[in-house]
Amino acid sequence: MLLPQIFVSGGRKSIVMARRASAMRGCGNVPRYAAFMLLALAFLLPVFDRAQAAFYERKARYVNDAASLLTKQEADALAAKLQAFEDKELIEISVLTVEKFPQTEDGIYTLLEDTYRDWNMGNTETESSSYRRRLQAFITEQNLAKQAQKLSLEEMVQKYAGLAPHERTKGRAVLVIFSKEDRVVRVLNGNGFGLAKGEWRKLYIYHFNPILAHGDMSAAIDLIVDMVMRRSVNMAETAEDFSIDSPGFRKPLDRFPLKRFDRYVNDFAGLLSPAAVAGITSKLTAYEQENGTEISVLTVHSYKDVSSQESWEGFATEIFHRFDIGGKNTASSVNKGVLFVVSDGDRKVRIELGAGYTALYDTIMKQVIDSIVPALHDGNYETGISDGIAQIIAKTRADVSYVEWHKWPIFIGVVVFLSIAAAIRNRMQDYVAIHWLIVGSIGAAIIFICQTIFNILYSLQTRNRQSDPADLNAAYQRLHHHHHHQHGGGDGGGGGGGDSGGGASGSF
Structure with a gap:
């Protein structure tokens, strides 16, 4: 009877020792599991941030005030100004207001890129509303109404290509997004501005951010949009000034004078x-x-x-x-x-x-x-x-x-x-x-x-x-x-x- 007891006792001891060894092996894997979880979290964060870059429907061509920062009269006046600007300069500018930006700069840039693409900005099809307006004004001015009834829009463009208003360069479009809660603005321009793409960061630091910090939001939006319009024209002129005979040469962008926002x-x-x-x-x-x-x-x-x-x-x-x-x-x-x-x-x-x-x-x-x-x-x-x-x-x-x-x-x-x-x-x-x-x-x-x-x-x-x-x-x-x-x-x-x-x- 003694042997079986010893055997049983020894068996129990073996089981306990095995469980302890298993637990120790599990503890040894904890750092490995933690490293894996951190790696997965780092991979998923940009995905979560991208999910915050919600899609905003483009209900109007020029002003989409999703955060209700503008009154109807202010939004209409801004849209009229941007429409006149596009008709004259052939540059499309669209304004979007949001409640809050994503938490990271990568997330904000993703929002800009996705919105620019989803809104089909910089499209140069002849059926665009802006081009149709300008062409219609040309037809009226040149008394070509009768011919316009007989010819299609494409045929009119082909026949009067040397006289009709030119269509804008592809990618000559700028998206401006304002964040209500952050009191911050970000800008993205298309690739139709040649070598002059960008330089918005300097405007954020020395002009846009101080304007938003020291002024009324609606007034700040109007002032910043005016500056974006001026910079867009400057960028377009700079792109056209590029000379193939002088590689790497281009006219420098005009600087906005530094302003004194605080005494x-x-x-x-x-x-x-x-x-x-x-x-x-x-x-x-x-x-x-x-x-x-x-x-x-x-x-x-x-x-x-x-x-x-x-x-x-x-x-x-x-x-x-x-x-x-x-x-x-x-x-x-x-x-x-x-x-x-x-x-x-x-x-x-x-x-x-x-x-x-x-x-x-x-x-x-x-x-x-x-x-x-x-x-x-x-x-x-x-x-x-x-x-x-x-x-x-x-x-x-x-x-x-x-x-x-x-x-x-x-x-x-x-x-x-x-x-x-x-x-x-x-x-x-x-x-x-x-x-x-x-x-x-x-x-x-x-x-x-x-x-x-x-x-x-x-x-x-x-x-x-x-x-x-x-x-x-x-x-x-x-x-x-x-x-x-x-x-x-x-x-x-x-x-x-x-x-x-x-x-x-x-x-x-």
Whole structure:
């Protein structure tokens, strides 16, 4: 009886051990199963996002307001404008509003592509409503009604091909989609614009997104559509300007002038958090109310995106005037405005000063830039910009004079002069006349040197301030040829500034 018990007991132990081994093997497969699930999830996410790109029916050719952002009158007016635009420029533009965009840029782009394709945009068939309208107007104008009754539309086109209005190039169409909840717009143009396809991203950053953020939605839609129309014509002209004889050459797209959407902070590059923008705005508002000094912050990805200026300093001067910083007359000797510009793409920073500041402030602002360059270099833009603003406020509030700034050199100079005078007097006590002659000569020499330095500084100051503010192009040319660069922040520059009061630059 003992053997069977031992056998049974041993059998149970074997079963338990087998179950434990099986469980351990299952645990060993957990990482493998987890990796498989993550891979499957990564594969399915784009599919889910694509599913969000719901199909929107094209109920009208020009305006499909699915998110009800426009009144009927606004939608009708916009449609009439787009119809007139298509009749004149042969470019089809269609507007769609949605409640919300998909969560990713890939999903948004899929929505754009699918909608463009499903709506059959850029179709150039002669039966299109736009072409039929233009051809009908031509028939009426040329008194061809009788012939139109006898000939088909295709025969009319063939017979009067040289006279009838031309059909637009295939793919000359643009789809514009606005998201109500995201307050964002995205644009897709067809392939009928040749090499000029795209460049909408720069318009999103510097124009479309700020317009949507700072304005009424319906008004923003109307303004953005106007800009899309202008850019579409520009793209079409650029495509037609392409020369086969000069491979790779095309006329550059026109730039829209950068606009000042906020008085104090225009963070186009997105370097600041909303909390940082609010804090800086509060500081600058209080400071302007305190003593009337206007300071404005501007960030861009690259100044070449928004300006045709060849130099960083020229761009800062151009923006200073365009933004009317410090008052309408930016070249006035009482202008105390300050523009603080940072470009993360160009890795440059500039403090542009109004004409009310003396040339001494170029040096002061260079020191400010030197102190914030390390933070900007490390990508701590909020710290660098906030510290820069704090120092600019402190320096402009102090209203530093020449004597105050150079008090220690002046003090040392006076001590040296008095020491020399005392030494000469002690050695030449018996020759009082000669003593006073030598001391007077040294004093005259020092006065002459100081007067010369003062005249040089004054001439530099007036040369930077007494230009004709109406002739900006000439000022920019002078700026290009006469910048004097003072190194700061590793690769910075000071002075310059055209019709403003100079300033300082740095690289990080």
